[in-house]
Amino acid sequence: MAPTLESHQEKHSLVPTEAVPAQIEMPTRSRVTVVGSGNWGSVAAKLIASNTLKLESFHDEVRMWVFEEVLPCGQKLSEVINQTNENVKYLPGIKLGQNVLAVPDLENAVRDATMLVFVTPHQFMEGICRRLVGKISQNAQAISLIKGMEVKKEGPCMISTLIQEQLGINCCVLMGANIANEIAVEKFSEATVGYRDNKEIAETWVQLFNTNYFMVSAVQDVEGVELCGTLKNVVAIAAGFVDGLEMGNNTKAAIMRIGLREMKAFSKLLFSSVKDSTFFESCGVADLITTCLGGRNRKCADAFARNGGKRSFDELEAEMLQGQKLQGVSTAKEVHEVLSHRGWLELFPLFTTVHEICSGRLPPSAIVEYSEHAPKLSLLGGSAQIY
Numbered sequence: 221m222a223p224t225l226e227s228h229q230e231k232h233s234l235v236p237t238e239a240v241p242a243q244i245e246m247p248t249r250s251r252v253t254v255v256g257s258g259n260w261g262s263v264a265a266k267l268i269a270s271n272t273l274k275l276e277s278f279h280d281e282v283r284m285w286v287f288e289e290v291l292p293c294g295q296k297l298s299e300v301i302n303q304t305n306e307n308v309k310y311l312p313g314i315k316l317g318q319n320v321l322a323v324p325d326l327e328n329a330v331r332d333a334t335m336l337v338f339v340t341p342h343q344f345m346e347g348i349c350r351r352l353v354g355k356i357s358q359n360a361q362a363i364s365l366i367k368g369m370e371v372k373k374e375g376p377c378m379i380s381t382l383i384q385e386q387l388g389i390n391c392c393v394l395m396g397a398n399i400a401n402e403i404a405v406e407k408f409s410e411a412t413v414g415y416r417d418n419k420e421i422a423e424t425w426v427q428l429f430n431t432n433y434f435m436v437s438a439v440q441d442v443e444g445v446e447l448c449g450t451l452k453n454v455v456a457i458a459a460g461f462v463d464g465l466e467m468g469n470n471t472k473a474a475i476m477r478i479g480l481r482e483m484k485a486f487s488k489l490l491f492s493s494v495k496d497s498t499f500f501e502s503c504g505v506a507d508l509i510t511t512c513l514g515g516r517n518r519k520c521a522d523a524f525a526r527n528g529g530k531r532s533f534d535e536l537e538a539e540m541l542q543g544q545k546l547q548g549v550s551t552a553k554e555v556h557e558v559l560s561h562r563g564w565l566e567l568f569p570l571f572t573t574v575h576e577i578c579s580g581r582l583p584p585s586a587i588v589e590y591s592e593h594a595p596k597l598s599l600l601g602g603s604a605q606i607y
């Protein structure tokens with residue numbers, strides 16, 4: 221039978237039953253809602269749901285907010301998820317766990333939740349936060365799995381900061397070498413939780429996500445962790461261009477090395493607190509490698525280069541990802557805005573070139589250019605001088 225919000229509320233009600241003497245105080249159990257139900261959002265719900273069943277401190281039920289859509293069969297996605305226990309559009313073939321409940325209404329999805337997991341493409345988060353103002357428990361904690369950032373008049377704004385400031389709640393982040401389809405079939409991977417100052421909360425998040433095939437650790441560097449997850453998508457676009465142009469493994473490795481260096485320099489220029497050690501966690505070099513090898517940004521950039529830049533990223537995204545979203549192209553634009561506003565363009569030749577190629581001002585081949593007299597990667601120099 222399909223689960224309903226009401227049947228789950230009855231099952232997990234906090235009201236003491238007759239069997240429990242009134243004087244014994246029931247410990248308050250945390251309620252988890254996952255805001256987002258794409259490819260990674262669905263896998264995150266599966267991971268969490270396997271843990272809430274085991275851990276006493278959480279309600280079994282995990283609510284998952286679904287951005288509603290009508291499938292070609294005429295049924296609503298949220299209804300199909302609740303009937304089949306599968307996200308047939310974004311994660312077909314994988315059972316999410318019977319305690320995952322798809323909820324299409326955002327306000328209902330977050331009602332009474334004390335642990336909010338945000339995992340949507342980053343471009344939708346401003347609108348989602350606006351809709352959530354005043355609708356969430358004041359004692360709620362949040363974590364963002366979103367790789368991306370916003371750029372405002374005042375400067376760059378990380379998604380965890382957006383959540384924290386708009387909703388008035390503490391927000392950690394979880395990033396890592398986490399290609400969702402691999403974790404869905406329980407292949408081993410690691411992840412990094414980034415936190416500001418509350419280690420206890422970070423440990424609760426680790427407990428909620430950690431499984432025998434998903435090994436999570438926490439570091440006190442929320443900005444460093446989030447910037448790693450965000451910026452590696454720009455490097456993955458560059459790696460895709462190199463693949464599409466069939467330039468070989470050595471060139472791709474050079475792109476990854478230079479990209480990592482720019483990631484580190486950009487992060488440290490924005491936040492002096494960012495730690496070098498963060499780049500050696502799963503969120504850093506490991507995520508960079510996996511995304512440059514097997515991610516969606518790499519895949520679409522490869523196709524873009526093979527087509528000589530003649531087919532737009534929007535077109536390729538729609539055709540190749542069928543509803544899933546790229547983050548690297550918009551992140552390259554956002555990074556470019558920050559760089560040009562602060563006069564840092566020349567310090568970041570790789571980030572700058574990726575944006576110029578994505579926006580059609582340079583051909584894909586500009587990612588690596590040789591001159592006759594001084595064979596060089598046009599991307600050398602730049603931020604090496606800073607960090």
Ligand SMILES: NC(=O)C1=CN([C@@H]2O[C@H](COP(=O)(O)OP(=O)(O)OC[C@H]3O[C@@H](n4cnc5c(N)ncnc54)[C@H](O)[C@@H]3O)[C@@H](O)[C@H]2O)C=CC1
Binds near residue numbers: 259398
């Ligand atoms: N898929 C992956 O392997 C990984 C993704 N991430 C990150 O997780 C975040 C979410 O990505 P995925 O779960 O993969 O999503 P996705 O790219 O698979 O799916 C797109 C999602 O956006 C929703 N959507 C479409 N229009 C919308 C709108 N107007 N408002 C709100 N939602 C809308 C769709 O319903 C769908 O759930 C991204 O920041 C991504 O970088 C992080 C690690 C791994």
Ligand SMILES: O=C(CO)COP(=O)(O)O
Binds near residue numbers: 396453514515516546
């Ligand atoms: O972030 C990811 C892996 O950690 C997934 O990257 P893509 O969005 O490029 O697929």
